[in-house]
Every structure is written in C-alpha cells, then in structure tokens.
Amino acid sequence: MTDLEKAREFFGKDTYASETTGIVIEEVAEHYAVCSLAITAAHKNAYGGVMGGAIFTLADYTFAVASNFNSVQTVSVSSNISFIGAAKGTKLTARSSLIKDGRSTCLYSIEINDELGTKVAFVTINGMKLAR
Numbered sequence: 001m002t003d004l005e006k007a008r009e010f011f012g013k014d015t016y017a018s019e020t021t022g023i024v025i026e027e028v029a030e031h032y033a034v035c036s037l038a039i040t041a042a043h044k045n046a047y048g049g050v051m052g053g054a055i056f057t058l059a060d061y062t063f064a065v066a067s068n069f070n071s072v073q074t075v076s077v078s079s080n081i082s083f084i085g086a087a088k089g090t091k092l093t094a095r096s097s098l099i100k101d102g103r104s105t106c107l108y109s110i111e112i113n114d115e116l117g118t119k120v121a122f123v124t125i126n127g128m129k130l131a132r
Helices: 003-011 015-023 052-068
Strands: 023-029 032-038 073-084 091-100 106-114 118-131
Touching: 003 023, 003 052, 015 023, 015 052, 023 052, 032 052, 052 073, 052 091, 052 106, 052 118
Parallel strands: none
Antiparallel strands: 023 032, 032 091, 073 118, 091 106, 106 118
C-alpha cells in the first residue's frame, strides 16, 4: 500500500471532511500534504461565493494530514486565516507545509488556490503534539 493509499484510508475516518465536505487527499509526505475540494452549490454562500467555513475546513484538514501522517497525534491550538481573493474556478487546492517542528508544538502554513491560479487564502496553524 502506498503512502497516499494509507493516508486516504486513515483520514477517511474523518467523515466530515472526506464525505460531508468532499475533500480529497492528493499528495502526502513527511510534514506535507495537498488536498483538494471540488466546489459545489453546497459550498457556496447566498452571494455565490465559497463559504469561509468550507475554505477553513479544507485548510484545517490539510494541516491534519500533514502534521499527523506517520507522526505523533497533533491537534491545532491556534489558527489564522487571511482570505485573499474569491475563487473563480471550480476546484480549490490546499498545500500544507511545515514551518517549524518543535519538541511539543509545530507551525504549518497552508496556501489555498483555485485551479486558475487565484490565491484564495493563506492560513497558519500552530499545533500541539499530544503523544511522543
């Protein structure tokens, strides 16, 4: 079984992200993940834009995959999201990468773009490692 298959199997248990929201893990490596979300009507607000909550869910899930795959259990303790622009395409992609890996905490950045190259959001998440 490949790392991608293992990650999809394990994180598929997060049914809110994978089934309800429709997020797909595209790539996984040590302290790195790429996840995508095909935008549907269920993800849109009354004005037709993508809900901020859907964008944040994509960022949070991508952080979870990057920080927990083949690693100790890690949870987010704080996060900051900057919405940069409205998605113009039909698919969002989030890339999460490690900035700092400390003894008990970590810091990740997550960049979210649509398939047209539109920068949609930039997120930082501080995590706490629960087990060693």
